[in-house]
Amino acid sequence: MRSGFITSLPALLVAAGLSTAQMADPVQLDKAPNVLAPTSALPVRPGPMPVEAVAGGDYSSTAPTPWVPPYPAPNGPGIGKYGEPFDPHFNYSHGPWNPGSRFWFNTDYLLWWVKDGPIPALVGVAPATTAPPPAGVLPGTTGLLAAGRFPGGTSAVATGRPDAEFEFEQHSGIRLSGGMWLDPAQRAGLEGSFFTLERRTASLPRAALANQAFGPLYFDPILGSNVLLQIARPIPASRFGSVNIDGDNKLWGAEANARFDCTVFSDRTDFIIGFRHIQFSESLAIHAVSNGVPGDPITDGTSVTKYDSFGTHNQFYGPQIGFAADRRYGDWFLDITGKLALGLMHQVVNINGFSTATLPGSPALTVPGGVFALPNNIGRHTEDRVAVIPEIIFTVGRQITPRLRAAVSWNFLYLSDVLRPGEQITRTIDSRPIPFAASPADPRVPVFQQPFGFRTSEVWAQGFNFSLEFRY
Secondary structure: OHHHHHHHHHHHHHHHHHHHHHOHHHHHHHHOOOOOOOOOOOOEOOOOOOHHHHOOOOHHHHOOOEOOOOOOOOOOOOEOOOOOEOOOOOOOOOOOOOOOOOEEEEEEEEEEEEOOEEEOOOEEEEEOOOOOOOOOOOOOOOOOEEEEEOOOOOOOOOOOOOOEEEOOOEEEEEEEEEEEEOOOOOOEEEEEEEEEEOOEEEEEEEEOOOOEEEEEEEEEOOOOEEEEEOOEEOOOOOEEEEEEEEEEEEEEEEEEEEEEEOOOOOOEEEEEEEEEEEEEEEEEEEEEEEEEOOOOOOOOOOEEEEEEEEEEEEEEEEEEEEEEEEEEEOOEEEEEEEEEEEEEEEEEEEEEEEEEEEOOOOOOEEEEOOOOOOOOOOEEEEEEEEEEEEEEEEEEEEEOOOOEEEEEEEEEEEEEEEEOHHHHOOOEOOOOOOOOEEOOOOOOOOOOOOOOOOOEEEEEEEEEEEEEEEEO
């Protein structure tokens, strides 16, 4: 037995050595370098473990690579374009948007011009030798206005031209706008704005001149000629008077939009989609006053006042699309914005008129109807039309501080299918329905009444914007 144990001892020693050798590998791994440790000071973004590592493959393949920001810091590690903390998600090549900001507020001073308002030939003058028609006046009155034939080729308006325009000069105004980005990378945002121009007035006064007869001018289809309603005439019955044509207008609007980064050219391009509302209102009033000379055997101090008023309101509602592109040149930038709105234009015309006659010793008598506002068109008239409103803005500015920039813009806005009051006036009028007017027309001929009809036009507004913008 002893000899058997001695014989098996070498076999046991060999087996023990082999077993020890197999257990040595884990101990050697502990002494090996850690291949999973980061290889640099850059931040590390861990990733999911590969499938081959779970299945017992090469574990060294799971070592993550250092993460490189998609957009490098323009002024060195950790420093942004304007000295702010660096945001690695922000593309600094995308125009003037201040990195890290989520909100912006903009205020503009507007210096705009609006297309002049058209006025038809409403006031005429004639030589003093123009004889009035026979005195066919209301019972119990004497010396009221005469509607006489007017020689062709001598008509004029308050400005001395057959057709005139209200020159409203420049309009001052203000625009307030603001918005917010929905994500830090400024890929989508919401914005809104409101603008208004001051109400501007204009006047075309006209007083009687020596040796002239003048007054409202229109075409009488029954007489077949122009007719002068003589507010002033020196002979044969003396009258003096004046005609004032006054107008005003008002333009304002608001919009709400969404912006989406779709840069394909320039430093940044945004697609714009939203909703727009614009309102443009105008009025035109004709005020004629005629006074007889006291002691005159015909007029003897009688007075007649005539008032005609035409007001238009244009209200637009509709969606719009557009784009905004900008380009940076250091701290300077150039922006181009274009928008196009298509929607409904709600049109309203308000027409009113009255005449007042005052005789010596008698109370004033007021009746409906002036000269151009008569019972056939007095009232409120409405209509809806499809309209289009394009707008384009060119802007140049400079970044003053990391949060503030200033700019100057040229702005052009166009409104189609609008009503303007001067174009709603009908100059084809039968003289006989005009209150306190004497007409030589045959009273047996039926009265001509031209129905009211909408006459559309267009208007533009353009000018300069001086703006300051703050972002935070």
